[in-house]
Amino acid sequence: MKVYITGAATTKFGELWATSPRRLAGEAVGGALKDAGIGIRRVDALFVGNMLSGMLGGQEHLGAFFAEELGITAPAFKIEGACASGGLALHNAVNSVLSGQYDTVVVLGVEKMTDHKPEDVAIALMGAGSEEERVSGVTFPGLYAILARAHMREYGTTREQLAAVAVKNHYHASLNPNAQFHTTVTIEQVVRSSRIADPLRLLDCSPISDGAAALVITSKKLGVQILASSVATDTLGLAQRKSLTELKATQEAVKKAYTLAGVKPKDIDVAEVHDCFTIAEILAMEDLGFFAKGKAAGAIAAGETKLGASGHLVVNPSGGLKGCGHPVGATGVKQIVELVDQLRGRAGARQIKGAKIGLAHNVGGSGATAVVHILKK
Amino acid sequence: MVGIVSYGTYIPVYRIKLADVASAWEKDPQEVVHSLGIEEKAVPGTDEDAVTIALEAAFNSLTAFRGKPTDIDALFVGSESHPYAVNPTSTIVGELLGVGHNYLAADMEFACKAGSAGMQAIAGLISAGQVHHGMAIGADTARSKPHDELEYTSAAAGAAYLMGAKQLIAKLLAYTSYSSDTPDFWRRDGIRYPSHAGRFTGEPGYFAHVVGAGTRLLTTSHMKPEDFDYCVFHMPNGKFPRDVARRLGFSKEQLSTSLTVDHIGNPYSASSMLGLAAVLDIAKPGEKIFMASYGSGAGSDAFAWETTSLLPRVQKIRERCQELVTQEILKKQYVNYVEYLKKTHKI
Numbered sequence: 226m227k228v229y230i231t232g233a234a235t236t237k238f239g240e241l242w243a244t245s246p247r248r249l250a251g252e253a254v255g256g257a258l259k260d261a262g263i264g265i266r267r268v269d270a271l272f273v274g275n276m277l278s279g280m281l282g283g284q285e286h287l288g289a290f291f292a293e294e295l296g297i298t299a300p301a302f303k304i305e306g307a308c309a310s311g312g313l314a315l316h317n318a319v320n321s322v323l324s325g326q327y328d329t330v331v332v333l334g335v336e337k338m339t340d341h342k343p344e345d346v347a348i349a350l351m352g353a354g355s356e357e358e359r360v361s362g363v364t365f366p367g368l369y370a371i372l373a374r375a376h377m378r379e380y381g382t383t384r385e386q387l388a389a390v391a392v393k394n395h396y397h398a399s400l401n402p403n404a405q406f407h408t409t410v411t412i413e414q415v416v417r418s419s420r421i422a423d424p425l426r427l428l429d430c431s432p433i434s435d436g437a438a439a440l441v442i443t444s445k446k447l448g449v450q451i452l453a454s455s456v457a458t459d460t461l462g463l464a465q466r467k468s469l470t471e472l473k474a475t476q477e478a479v480k481k482a483y484t485l486a487g488v489k490p491k492d493i494d495v496a497e498v499h500d501c502f503t504i505a506e507i508l509a510m511e512d513l514g515f516f517a518k519g520k521a522a523g524a525i526a527a528g529e530t531k532l533g534a535s536g537h538l539v540v541n542p543s544g545g546l547k548g549c550g551h552p553v554g555a556t557g558v559k560q561i562v563e564l565v566d567q568l569r570g571r572a573g574a575r576q577i578k579g580a581k582i583g584l585a586h587n588v589g590g591s592g593a594t595a596v597v598h599i600l601k602k
Numbered sequence: 603m604v605g606i607v608s609y610g611t612y613i614p615v616y617r618i619k620l621a622d623v624a625s626a627w628e629k630d631p632q633e634v635v636h637s638l639g640i641e642e643k644a645v646p647g648t649d650e651d652a653v654t655i656a657l658e659a660a661f662n663s664l665t666a667f668r669g670k671p672t673d674i675d676a677l678f679v680g681s682e683s684h685p686y687a688v689n690p691t692s693t694i695v696g697e698l699l700g701v702g703h704n705y706l707a708a709d710m711e712f713a714c715k716a717g718s719a720g721m722q723a724i725a726g727l728i729s730a731g732q733v734h735h736g737m738a739i740g741a742d743t744a745r746s747k748p749h750d751e752l753e754y755t756s757a758a759a760g761a762a763y764l765m766g767a768k769q770l771i772a773k774l775l776a777y778t779s780y781s782s783d784t785p786d787f788w789r790r791d792g793i794r795y796p797s798h799a800g801r802f803t804g805e806p807g808y809f810a811h812v813v814g815a816g817t818r819l820l821t822t823s824h825m826k827p828e829d830f831d832y833c834v835f836h837m838p839n840g841k842f843p844r845d846v847a848r849r850l851g852f853s854k855e856q857l858s859t860s861l862t863v864d865h866i867g868n869p870y871s872a873s874s875m876l877g878l879a880a881v882l883d884i885a886k887p888g889e890k891i892f893m894a895s896y897g898s899g900a901g902s903d904a905f906a907w908e909t910t911s912l913l914p915r916v917q918k919i920r921e922r923c924q925e926l927v928t929q930e931i932l933k934k935q936y937v938n939y940v941e942y943l944k945k946t947h948k949i
Binding site for chain 2: 240242243339340341342343419420
């Protein structure tokens with residue numbers, strides 16, 4: 226694919242009560258344009274990844290909303306795919322460049338969640354689930370708890386192995402100045418944190434966050450190349466699926482991505498995967514082909530995917546959704562920003578030496594949408 | 603010089619353990635107690651409301667007062683659970699207290715700082731020479747929706763401060779306030795229970811305003827945290843006052859006496875005023891007390907007090923009448939969750 230990323234930037238993620246969505250967008254896009262060394266007038270189109278602006282903020286029509294903020298009249302689109310909105314926005318931006326319709330476009334992922342009551346946010350997030358799940362009163366921690374229980378039963382995954390994902394990602398986040406959390410946690414702290422949906426505890430869950438991230442995408446052979454951009458979907462609800470120990474959408478999306486990119490799992494140096502809950506990273510590691518089914522949890526707990534470990538692959542150096550924060554529409558774009566920083570060798574204290582190929586995995590709902598991107602230095 | 607002439611407190615006798623509330627909702631009791639830092643809270647009796655609690659505290663404040671109720675020229679009652687939307691609590695209290703009719707009565711509303719706002723207003727009226735004595739009361743039967751996290755801390759109590767310019771037990775050295783439009787907690791007219799914005803009540807709410815008022819008081823009074831013997835803060839839970847004290851530079855020792863929240867929870871408007879009373883109950887003459895309230899919406903009133911040689915007399919009377927805050931805390935009778943629901947008129 227002859228599509229390249231020439232600019233990438235993210236705001237700080239966290240409880241940014243004093244910062245409006247407009248300011249978040251301006252900061253992220255401004256940073257990406259500066260990184261690309263171009264002005265806003267060079268942008269042919271704007272793709273906005275966002276999930277909750279309508280339900281929480283009462284503001285739809287986000288394409289025009291942010292185009293106005295950026296002072297442009299270029300075509301602008303809102304792309305929505307629950308927590309995969311950011312990845313989907315990039316996918317659409319890539320396709321628009323590949324088609325020849327546009328030459329240089331900006332992808333903006335943005336979400337403002339913490340200004341709203343937690344119960345309102347929980348209700349809004351359930352917009353990503355099936356109607357049956359909503360009617361039954363289940364929320365996403367409950368859905369992922371079902372997946373965790375199934376994995377524990379089938380593969381003997383332990384409570385401590387789940388916790389090891391949070392421990393690793395909090396450590397990575399402690400090295401990321403833009404992360405929501407800079408505190409490291411222990412297995413014991415995770416296991417003893419407040420119970421949310423058994424077996425998931427508070428520290429198994431990604432937080433509610435504000436933040437934005439932006440990319441400049443172009444057909445010009447500059448910067449980091451996008452080798453593959455692929456999407457797959459599955460049923461909205463868990464009840465309709467054949468298996469609760471794998472996410473089929475992830476498997477299908479990554480299969481297409483590996484084919485498009487001409488690479489294999491062993492070629493990946495760095496991966497940003499969708500760890501909305503600790504079990505989600507374990508599922509991702511297996512569904513993306515990095516480990517056989519039932520083997521990822523033990524490997525993560527053994528530190529094989531941690532920064533500085535002897536293993537080849539480092540996972541979620543940004544801190545992931547768990548440590549860096551999860552402003553849902555921004556997450557998929559932030560994952561790409563992290564990969565760009567890693568591949569360009571500018572990730573500071575969390576730099577993975579010699580990283581050449583990176584993979585980003587962004588999930589919507591409990592696996593109804595999966596987006597995979599593979600980038601090359 | 604304006605200051606406190608006398609004070610009175612009232613804590614209902616009923617208590618419920620947080621563990622019992624947690625169990626009713628199938629929460630881990632240990633987890634709830636640990637996260638809030640509170641073991642139990644005060645519950646009003648079936649026939650108690652903000653009026654009766656304000657009146658009890660006001661009566662107790664008169665026990666050590668050398669004057670007559672008719673010496674009171676102004677009476678302000680701060681509460682977020684005034685029984686009437688229209689019909690003042692202050693006139694009911696004034697009538698039953700025997701204040702007469704030649705006085706200024708007003709109800710104050712500013713979430714958990716309605717009572718301390720009354721203290722500042724009365725201090726201003728006395729300083730201006732408009733009144734000789736004024737009483738500021740903070741009283742609440744704090745409302746919370748069943749299963750809301752507020753249910754674990756919302757409590758009932760009252761504190762009344764009779765203020766004047768002579769015969770002071772504590773001088774008001776300085777006071778200041780800090781306010782902004784920060785909608786972290788609210789209850790619309792006609793709605794039974796308050797709403798809140800979760801974690802938004804913390805940093806942009808409580809901490810920004812208490813630190814704002816506290817810092818301003820220290821600056822304008824040219825005093826440092828170490829100049830004070832005690833500090834008192836609004837206590838929505840067990841963690842916030844400890845955290846804000848540390849941020850402002852106060853020690854655990856300066857704070858510990860005031861932490862009534864550990865024993866009775868958060869009686870909203872009465873919280874910081876009750877904490878001040880707990881300190882006045884044991885302070886020695888010539889000691890300085892830092893105080894900062896907090897009301898959602900939002901604002902904080904900060905005060906610097908210095909006790910006088912007249913304080914021990916009031917302390918002795920309060921002790922003899924079994925009215926010290928520590929004595930009132932120990933007078934308790936536990937109720938279970940169903941009884942709690944009945945006493946707070948939820949069933």
